[in-house]
Amino acid sequence: MTARWLRFAAIAAASLALLSRPAAAQQILRDAETEAFMADMSAPLVEAAGMEPRNVQVLVINDPNINAFVAGGQYVWVHSGLIAAADNVNQVQGVVAHELGHIEGGHVIRYGEGMKEATGITLLSLVLGAAAIAAGGAEAGMGILGMGQQAAMGKFLAFSRAQESSADLAGARYLSKAGVSGKGSLEFFKKLQNQEYRLAIPQDDSYGRTHPLSGERINVLREVYTVDPAWDKPMDPKLEARFERIKAKLVGFVSEPSQTLLKYPESDQSLPAHYARAxxxxxSAYPDKALAEVDALLAAAPHDPYFLELKGQVLLESGKPADAIPPLREAVQLTNQPLIATLLGHALIATENDANFAEAEKVLRNAIARDRENPFAWYQLGVVYEHRGDLPRAALATAERYSMMGEDQMALRSADAAMQGLKPGTVDYLRAQDIAMVSRAAVEQKRKKR
Structure with missing residues (x-):
């Protein structure tokens, strides 16, 4: 019985670890167009939830499972598999609204309450069971232990299901307030229900599950959505067109090329199909074919910044950095987007032309000013500093990059090297000092845990 408790504790601890470190084992897919779309799509829902859109981020991680979650802070993490499985933007809006319900309800913080209550039941059963065994009632003691484990797990799962139901209803409120139909939400739950059918999950009772059964959720939400004034409101056609684009490029990026070409065959001449095939x-290392698809996109929209970005990316990664600069430069001028600016900085550096390094520094510094959480931008800026012989600032840029990547030992080493060459009291020196202090504390903490 003790082994069952240990297994329960291990599962619960692992769940808590996943909640606190969402992207530790998964690749965050950062893309300028996708992030802009997610921000615009979710902004009305975020406002309806009483939060500030600029403080909430909806980000995509590379995971084929159909899932989304929150894990501390005001971040919604959406799996790439969910976007690929969604039929329209309204379905994604329904999922995001649900996850915002978790944020607004403080469910990640309150997760510990459910764990604490379940653990209390388990510890009590251990004490009573041990006392019974010590008194000579081994069978009774083992029974107490077993019932304690079952009660603890049941309490925890009930707590989790209650949070999910609360988030469902909160999400429905946000959709209604934002004037967005709940049809997509119901449609997506039906997709999940079909998965449950395929996996032969019993549909009569959700006891023993962290989430209510999809059928139960559909029955509750249908009563809410169908009477809402937004029920028959059509999707925004422009937002839906943008969704089809980002879905196609995501499929093209994460899927095997052969699968992408089956899903988007040459006979499909739509913009999303050209995007995916590019x-x-x-x-597949066919740059000419990729550029032909990009040119088809640009023929339809010559000044679309994201088509220009893709052209620059293909040229840069095909060994033609000088040719990549004009489309990337135009894309930056049109969007002022830091991720695209970082790509432009990379292209300028990759030319190995000294005349381009001053522009690269300017572009990269502007990019970092708007998005500091980009390790690759810091890496490129470090290359610029090293090229001009400014080794202390190159070391500081390296420290920033390693700090973001969680490489505390390397961040500490680089920050110490930066401080040796920077003037004490300057902004850069103080920043290097901060990184060194935080990294040193992290290194010491890891050392104590060994």
Whole structure:
């Protein structure tokens, strides 16, 4: 019985670890167009939830499972598999609204309450069971232990299901307040229900599950959504067109090229199909075919910044950095987007032309000013500093990059090297000092745990 408790504790601890470190084992897919779309799509829902859109981020991670979650802070993490499985933008809005319900309800913080209550039941059963065994009632003692484990797990799962139901209803409120139909939410739950059918999950009772059964959720939400004034409101056609684009490029980026070409065959001449095939051909090392798809996109929209970005990316990664600069430069001028600016900085550096390094520094510094959480931008800026012989600032840029990546020992080493060459009291020196202090504390903490 003790082994069952240890297994329960291990599962619960692992769940808590996943909640606190969402992207530790998964690749965050950062893309300028996708992030802009997610921000615009979710902004009305975020406002309806009483939060500030600029403080909430909806980010995509590379995971084929159909899932989304929150894990501390105001971040919603959406799996790439969910976007690929969604039929329209309204379905994604329904999922995001649900996850915002978790944020607004403080469910990640309150997760510990459910764990604490379940653990209390288990510890009590251990004490009573041990006392019974010590008194000679071994069978009774083992029974107490077993019932304690079952009660603890049941309490924890009930707590989790209650949070999910609360988030469902909160999400429905946000959709209604934002004037967005709940049809997509119901449609997506039906997709999940079909998965449950395929996995032969019993549909009569959700006891023993962290989430209510999809059928139960559909029955509750249908009563809410169908009477809402937004029920028959059509999707925004422009937002839906943007969704089809980001879905296609995501499929092209994460899927095997052969799968992408089956899903988006040459006979499909739509913009999303050209987009997906461009990525498929680029991944397959056919730059000419990739550029032909990009040119088809630009023929339809010559000044679309994201089509220009893709052209620059294909040219840069095909060994033609000088040719990549004009489309990337135009894309930056049109969007002022830091991720695209970082790509432009990379292209300027990759030319190995001394005349381009001053522009690269300016572009990269502006990019970092708007998005500091980009390790690759810091890496490129470090290359610029090293090229001009400014080794202390190159070391500081390296420290920033390693700090973001969680490489505390390397961040500490680089920060110490930066401080040796920087003037004490300056902004850069103080920043290097901060990184060194935080990294040193992290290194010491890891050492104590060994």
């Amino acid at each position: 990525y498929a051909w680029h991944k």
